[in-house]
């Protein structure tokens with residue numbers, strides 16, 4: 001039996017994937033057996049079979065970022081340093097989808113970065129920026145960005161690049177926010193590379209419909225992973241009683257409720273409810289633990305959704 005070689009999965013299309021070896025060479029590989037299903041970011045052990053290869057083993061994952069609804073589990077990528085949730089002034093972002101993505105990352109212990117793109121679009125941008133205030137307050141890094149400035153340049157890209165350096169980052173967000181535009185800005189040959197990948201895999205599919213790993217630097221230390229836009233982000237894998245722990249603003253108040261098994265929905269003496277902003281903006285400034293009404297509403301809706309599903 002031939003020696004096993006280490007590799008990195010840089011694209012995954014159903015039964016085929018593209019594996020990059022240490023020397024930078026990429027080749028089509030076939031996972032052996034269903035158990036070996038691979039996702040982008042997986043470290044694998046493969047062996048050559050002619051021009052192609054077969055994946056014999058998937059190394060233990062450091063983390064796996066995925067969503068899950070009633071019907072299926074959809075894995076985005078594995079072994080991530082960070083998830084960049086990209087939203088834009090237009091289309092208007094869904095706070096529910098943003099919150100869900102952040103919870104999924106927190107559940108896997110993956111750092112997050114929120115970036116608001118299209119700062120050239122006013123007044124939509126300022127409105128969207130204000131909606132992100134609770135996220136800044138709970139400790140998230142939120143960066144402004146413009147990828148298509150009228151002078152042909154970009155604004156906010158330098159600061160963003162500092163957050164990306166020497167890490168691998170999954171770029172996640174709804175359709176049309178500029179994920180691929182960002183990748184093309186930072187990876188000049190991304191187009192060529194994407195063309196190459198789809199031809200190599202002979203899939204005939206448009207590559208933006210699948211997740212792909214790009215190296216930003218020649219040393220291969222900084223990577224961006226482009227992903228298809230998502231609309232619904234199911235969290236069926238999360239226990240309702242875990243939710244508050246996975247939302248940093250709610251988590252900060254935990255441990256002070258009257259009942260140790262408080263659901264923070266209707267119990268008396270609930271410390272979470274005590275910090276929900278009543279709608280008076282001044283009150284939020286006085287209370288470092290303030291929880292926005294929107295975030296609390298998302299919590300109760302999610303709690304109901306995840307509890308409901310468990311009854312059947």
Ligand SMILES: Nc1nc2c(ncn2[C@@H]2O[C@H](COP(=O)(O)OP(=O)(O)OP(=O)(O)O)[C@@H](O)[C@H]2O)c(=O)[nH]1
Pocket residue numbers: 117118119120121145146147148149173174175176177178179180181182208227228229230
């Ligand atoms: N006004 C404005 N438009 C932008 C900016 N950045 C990107 N766009 C435009 O937004 C549109 C969508 O960009 P894409 O990069 O294709 O979006 P995406 O997130 O990759 O979308 P999917 O692949 O469908 O998930 C394109 O027409 C871009 O030119 C920006 O900063 N300002």
Ligand SMILES: [Mg+2]
Pocket residue numbers: 179180181208226227228229
């Ligand atoms: Mg895209």
Ligand SMILES: [Zn+2]
Pocket residue numbers: 257258262263264265267269270271272273
């Ligand atoms: Zn409580």
